[in-house]
Amino acid sequence: MSSGAPSIAHLLRGRPMWVSIPRPVRIMVGVAGCGLLYLLPMLVVPVLDTAGSDFASVLFYPVGIYVLLAIGLNVLVGMTGLINVGYAGFFAIGGYVMAVLGTQLQWSYYVITPVAAIVGAFAGLLLGIPAIRLRGDYLAIVTLGFGEIVQEIAKNVEHLGGPSGINAIPHPGGIGPLTFGYLDPRPYGWLLITIILVVLLVVRLLDRSRVGRAWNATREDEDAAEFMGVPTFRFKLLALALSSAIGSIAGTSYAAKVGFISPDNFPLLLSVLVLAAVILGGAGSIAGVVAGAVLVGYLPERFRVFSDYRVLLFSAAVVILMIWRPQGLFARRGRRPADVDAEPESA
Numbered sequence: 140m141s142s143g144a145p146s147i148a149h150l151l152r153g154r155p156m157w158v159s160i161p162r163p164v165r166i167m168v169g170v171a172g173c174g175l176l177y178l179l180p181m182l183v184v185p186v187l188d189t190a191g192s193d194f195a196s197v198l199f200y201p202v203g204i205y206v207l208l209a210i211g212l213n214v215l216v217g218m219t220g221l222i223n224v225g226y227a228g229f230f231a232i233g234g235y236v237m238a239v240l241g242t243q244l245q246w247s248y249y250v251i252t253p254v255a256a257i258v259g260a261f262a263g264l265l266l267g268i269p270a271i272r273l274r275g276d277y278l279a280i281v282t283l284g285f286g287e288i289v290q291e292i293a294k295n296v297e298h299l300g301g302p303s304g305i306n307a308i309p310h311p312g313g314i315g316p317l318t319f320g321y322l323d324p325r326p327y328g329w330l331l332i333t334i335i336l337v338v339l340l341v342v343r344l345l346d347r348s349r350v351g352r353a354w355n356a357t358r359e360d361e362d363a364a365e366f367m368g369v370p371t372f373r374f375k376l377l378a379l380a381l382s383s384a385i386g387s388i389a390g391t392s393y394a395a396k397v398g399f400i401s402p403d404n405f406p407l408l409l410s411v412l413v414l415a416a417v418i419l420g421g422a423g424s425i426a427g428v429v430a431g432a433v434l435v436g437y438l439p440e441r442f443r444v445f446s447d448y449r450v451l452l453f454s455a456a457v458v459i460l461m462i463w464r465p466q467g468l469f470a471r472r473g474r475r476p477a478d479v480d481a482e483p484e485s486a
Contacts, residue, residue: 173336180328189440195324199396202436203331204389209416209432210338210425211385216414217423217471218346219378220358221271222279225286226413229259229383231293231405233390238305238400239298248311252391259387260380267379271372274361286410293402304401308394319395327396334392338385343425345381354378358423419460421467430468434460 160168180195187194208230215221236255240246246254270281293299310319317326345351353374356364364371394400412435420431438456442449460468 176332176336177329179332180325189437190443192440193324195328197437197440199324199327199331200393201440202433203328203335204393205413205416205432205436206429207331207335207338207389207392208386208413209420209428209435210335210342211382211389212413213417213422213425213428214342214354214385215378215382216417217421217428218351218354218358219375220361221375221378222275223282223379223382224279224410224414225282225284225289225407226382226386227405227407227409228286228289229262229386230390230393230409231289231402232259232262232383233387234394234400234404235293235299235305235390236387237391237394238300238308241309241395242305242307245309248309248391248395252388255387255391256384259390260384262387263379263383264376266383267376271375271379283407283410286405286407290402290405293405300401302402304399304404306399308398308400310398311395321398324396327392331392334388338388339425342381346425350374350377415457419457419467421469421471423471424467424469427467427469427471 179198182194184194189197208226211229212223212226215223233255236258237248237251240251240254241248266282266285270278273281294302299305310321311330313319314326314330317329319326319330346354353364353369353371356367356369357371357374361371393404413432416431416435417428418431419435420429421427435457439449439453442452445452464470
């Protein structure tokens with residue numbers, strides 16, 4: 140017989156324990172978790188500090204920026220099943236929009252950020268309209284070329300600073316008692332946490348909507364989705380535009396914090412690391428990509444004390460994790476029909 144409480148049979152069938160918790164309790168836990176996130180920039184735990192940087196600085200970059208980039212790339216790779224190996228190109232677009240509009244037109248960061256999101260989404264559409272019909276390795280090669288094209292444009296266009304880049308990028312304006320400058324990284328941490336939470340909410344709502352179901356169908360079997368009437372081309376373009384916009388938002392936040400950008404800030408290695416974070420955490424799982432990005436961002440900084448050997452140690456750690464969990468740290472759970480949770484009645 141069925142009952143309201145979670146049973147062993149439910150757990151054996153893979154029902155998440157989180158779903159069995161009453162909704163008000165889940166809301167309270169979520170609010171408490173958000174409160175703890177805002178306490179992170181104020182933590183003073185020596186064991187968390189890395190060589191040459193305190194925890195608050197590392198929390199913003201690379202950890203926080205990697206988390207935001209991984210969430211954006213997960214929309215494309217994890218939810219839709221498309222490969223993007225040139226994601227650093229959209230990160231660069233956001234950074235250069237912030238640099239150009241901030242230094243030449245003196246626009247505020249809070250105005251530039253939505254503009255950069257629109258520019259990034261438009262760039263994603265320009266890339267996607269001719270290339271989104273490609274699949275697998277072919278799409279990966281096209282996106283790889285896009286990332287390299289963006290970097291070469293930044294190197295050769297004089298108005299973008301060329302190889303020397305752009306400096307004196309303005310910081311965000313103050314918010315109440317918070318002031319943004321070079322010395323205190325905590326306000327940037329709080330700002331980035333807020334952006335991440337808003338982006339997570341938007342992505343989560345889309346994933347649970349008709350759009351998310353279309354993305355899921357496209358990822359599982361694009362031909363079958365087309366046969367069932369899903370306009371996969373349109374939904375793939377939407378995923379690429381949203382993913383590109385999130386990457387550009389990350390670029391504006393990074394440029395506003397460091398105050399200087401150059402083409403060298405957006406190498407191919409950055410795209411590979413963000414893609415590795417998505418796969419390591421579990422493509423399609425929001426919690427997984429966040430955890431994967433934290434590991435990919437924090438571990439190299441933690442191993443910095445080992446100098447030239449830190450890349451070797453980081454790579455070995457990633458290999459061990461992938462051998463232990465080839466599906467990722469948090470594998471995405473498939474959608475189950477409504478009657479899966481019902482227990483079979485005994486004869």
